[in-house]
Amino acid sequence: MPFNVTSYFRQEMLPHIWCPGCGNGIVLRDFAVALEKLNYSRQEVVIVSGIGCSSRAAGYLDFDTVHTTHGRALPFATGIKFANPGLKVFVIMGDGDASSIGGNHLIHACRRNIDLTAIIFNNHIYGMTGGQFSPMTPRDKKATTAPYGMIEQSFDLCRLAEAAGATYVGRATTYHNQLLTRLIVEGANNRGFSLIEAVTHCPTSYGRRNKMATPTDMVRWQKESAVLIDRIKEGRASLQEGQFPVGLLHQHDAPEFTAEYLEVVKRAREK
Amino acid sequence: MRKPIEIRLMQGNEACAQGAVDAGVRFFAGYPITPSTEIAEWMAREMPAIGGKFIQMEDEIASIAAIIGGSLAGVKSMTATSGPGFSLMQENIGYACMTEVPCLIVNVQRGGPSTGRPTAPSQGDVMQARWGTHGDHPSIALSPWSVQETYTLTVKAVNLSEKYRTPVILLLDEVIAHLREGVKLPDPRKLKLVERPRPRGGREEYRPFGGTMKEVPPIADFGMGFNCNFTGLVHDEVGHPSNSPAVTDRLIRRLVGKVEYDRDQIIHWEEIEMKDAEMAIFAYGCSARSSVSALKAARELGMKVGLIRPTTLWPFPEKAVEAAAARGIPLLVPELNLGQLVLEVSRVAAGRTRVRPLSRVDGELFTPMEILSALKEGF
Ligand SMILES: Cc1ncc(C[n+]2csc(CCOP(=O)(O)OP(=O)(O)O)c2C)c(N)n1
Ligand code: SF4
Ligand SMILES: [Mg+2]
Numbered sequence: 001m002p003f004n005v006t007s008y009f010r011q012e013m014l015p016h017i018w019c020p021g022c023g024n025g026i027v028l029r030d031f032a033v034a035l036e037k038l039n040y041s042r043q044e045v046v047i048v049s050g051i052g053c054s055s056r057a058a059g060y061l062d063f064d065t066v067h068t069t070h071g072r073a074l075p076f077a078t079g080i081k082f083a084n085p086g087l088k089v090f091v092i093m094g095d096g097d098a099s100s101i102g103g104n105h106l107i108h109a110c111r112r113n114i115d116l117t118a119i120i121f122n123n124h125i126y127g128m129t130g131g132q133f134s135p136m137t138p139r140d141k142k143a144t145t146a147p148y149g150m151i152e153q154s155f156d157l158c159r160l161a162e163a164a165g166a167t168y169v170g171r172a173t174t175y176h177n178q179l180l181t182r183l184i185v186e187g188a189n190n191r192g193f194s195l196i197e198a199v200t201h202c203p204t205s206y207g208r209r210n211k212m213a214t215p216t217d218m219v220r221w222q223k224e225s226a227v228l229i230d231r232i233k234e235g236r237a238s239l240q241e242g243q244f245p246v247g248l249l250h251q252h253d254a255p256e257f258t259a260e261y262l263e264v265v266k267r268a269r270e271k
Numbered sequence: 272m273r274k275p276i277e278i279r280l281m282q283g284n285e286a287c288a289q290g291a292v293d294a295g296v297r298f299f300a301g302y303p304i305t306p307s308t309e310i311a312e313w314m315a316r317e318m319p320a321i322g323g324k325f326i327q328m329e330d331e332i333a334s335i336a337a338i339i340g341g342s343l344a345g346v347k348s349m350t351a352t353s354g355p356g357f358s359l360m361q362e363n364i365g366y367a368c369m370t371e372v373p374c375l376i377v378n379v380q381r382g383g384p385s386t387g388r389p390t391a392p393s394q395g396d397v398m399q400a401r402w403g404t405h406g407d408h409p410s411i412a413l414s415p416w417s418v419q420e421t422y423t424l425t426v427k428a429v430n431l432s433e434k435y436r437t438p439v440i441l442l443l444d445e446v447i448a449h450l451r452e453g454v455k456l457p458d459p460r461k462l463k464l465v466e467r468p469r470p471r472g473g474r475e476e477y478r479p480f481g482g483t484m485k486e487v488p489p490i491a492d493f494g495m496g497f498n499c500n501f502t503g504l505v506h507d508e509v510g511h512p513s514n515s516p517a518v519t520d521r522l523i524r525r526l527v528g529k530v531e532y533d534r535d536q537i538i539h540w541e542e543i544e545m546k547d548a549e550m551a552i553f554a555y556g557c558s559a560r561s562s563v564s565a566l567k568a569a570r571e572l573g574m575k576v577g578l579i580r581p582t583t584l585w586p587f588p589e590k591a592v593e594a595a596a597a598r599g600i601p602l603l604v605p606e607l608n609l610g611q612l613v614l615e616v617s618r619v620a621a622g623r624t625r626v627r628p629l630s631r632v633d634g635e636l637f638t639p640m641e642i643l644s645a646l647k648e649g650f
Binding site for chain 2: 042043044046059063064067086087105108265267
């Protein structure tokens with residue numbers, strides 16, 4: 001595939017602010033490849049993000065982009081999509097952004113099944129603010145605000161999204177590149193709310209404190225922790241302690257919000 | 272559907288909703304809260320039939336986020352709430368100021384703080400309308416005193432928001448929101464409507480955050496192909512985040528300046544019997560209604576009382592106070608709070624004349640008698 005990844009980026013915004021070895025760039029590239037495959041026109045795509053290291057991704061992409069407030073990307077995106085359903089709206093969030101401060105918005109975006117594609121950069125930590133725990137920090141891992149280890153349970157955002165009504169849910173890691181791109185493409189093609197969790201690595205604020213000082217350590221951890229869902233389904237693998245499934249985790253058909261609203265319009269006009 | 276020109280018995284909240292739609296609002300997002308809920312209910316009923324959008328969001332933070340999104344997509348957008356919801360909206364109101372996204376926020380004030388008195392009138396959010404969100408920012412807030420004026424000021428609020436690319440706050444009083452009065456609705460085709468400046472040239476010369484404070488920069492709708500970046504971070508003329516002191520200084524001064532520079536165009540107030548006045552009442556919203564009755568009673572007693580009634584609370588109508596202060600006319604400022612706008616009146620009067628606050632925070636309205644008594648007691 002002749003693919004010029006740089007054509008998707010605002011050249012004048014580079015170099016990016018991310019640390020050397022940060023996984024965000026890998027996720028961003030996989031996203032750009034997905035956009036290339038989706039072959040949308042440049043003016044029909046809108047990218048909305050929250051606040052965090054990962055949310056800076058929106059500003060690097062050469063589309064209509066909105067870097068919103070912490071946790072609120074989904075309701076901004078809901079407004080954009082609802083006002084102009086012709087737009088293809090992607091939402092970039094960090095794990096803290098999506099699961100903590102924005103957790104309620106996430107549940108309701110899933111429940112409405114509004115046609116948005118959310119990509120959650122899960123580095124298991126608050127990267128931007130320097131390594132405080134997030135609701136997705138695994139048990140016993142260390143963070144600046146959990147110096148003795150995390151005692152709270154961590155969220156499985158994919159299961160949460162499924163239970164809340166999302167119609168397409170998948171997970172991949174920065175090690176599972178092509179899978180991540182495939183999930184984003186399929187999520188975008190799903191007419192409804194799609195959530196793709198991209199497990200990424202933050203060597204600076206997470207790895208160093210948790211015996212994974214280098215990016216390589218972190219990617220190795222991803223490789224060892226992620227189990228392909230298809231292998232589990234086929235009975236060729238099972239999840240061990242600390243492992244998580246990757247792949248297409250859930251899919252179902254349900255009415256989409258902006259389409260349903262047309263029904264409301266019809267009823268109001270008949271009144 | 273409404274007829275071109277109509278006289279109708281309407282509630283304040285209804286007049287607000289009708290005014291917004293007549294002004295071109297086609298996107299409403301909100302969360303139910305007394306005493307503003309009728310606006311959302313009206314929108315839920317009417318918006319779909321006129322090609323507009325209504326969505327009930329999960330909370331007020333989401334509501335303001337959604338309307339900023341709707342506006343970025345090019346649709347005139349609004350929300351309506353009351354104290355607790357208005358407090359929740361503050362961060363994103365600042366975002367709309369910073370990114371210069373037009374939108375209308377209606378705050379039907381109720382007794383606070385906290386849950387307070389949901390069905391009692393209050394004018395306790397006047398300072399919050401000015402300073403509720405953090406950082407220096409522009410502020411436009413209007414306050415009507417009748418159902419008719421609720422209609423006209425809602426139209427004006429939408430227009431100002433489009434013209435200056437900034438959120439505008441309509442501060443409604445609970446009693447006016449729920450009052451029923453005859454309203455003359457003008458022919459909507461004859462209303463003067465303002466559209467946000469949109470780019471005329473190409474992408475290369477597009478500067479969505481450029482210009483000086485004398486000109487409001489153009490904003491393209493999402494989907495028009497201008498591919499612009501909006502961020503709440505300090506940003507340069509094209510929308511890239513910046514840590515430059517010069518860029519920061521220029522941006523903050525321009526944001527505040529674009530409204531301040533045009534304050535004479537924005538500000539409106541009404542004067543009643545000010546020509547020969549020897550003392551005056553400075554009042555807005557429902558308190559101005561009690562004040563007019565007090566004024567009439569005072570005039571009958573031979574007291575030369577006048578009334579200054581601003582409909583623009585922010586930017587503060589300094590010239591209205593200036594004129595009275597220059598003539599040495601003492602000012603009585605009745606407010607349903609413990610003295611908020613009176614601070615501005617005193618600031619402008621700067622000791623040249625006496626300024627006396629009159630407060631009520633028991634959830635009741637001023638009676639004309641108590642205003643009259645205060646006038647008689649003197650300053
Ligand atoms: C209302 C609000 N609270 C707190 C912050 C500070 N803050 C900025 S980013 C962030 C956490 C980001 O973590 P995450 O969402 O996981 O993104 P990451 O940086 O890890 O990519 C926090 C708490 C903020 N900007 N706004
Ligand atoms: S702090 Fe972590 S997430 Fe943020 S840029 Fe650095 S490595 Fe990436
Ligand atoms: Mg994170």
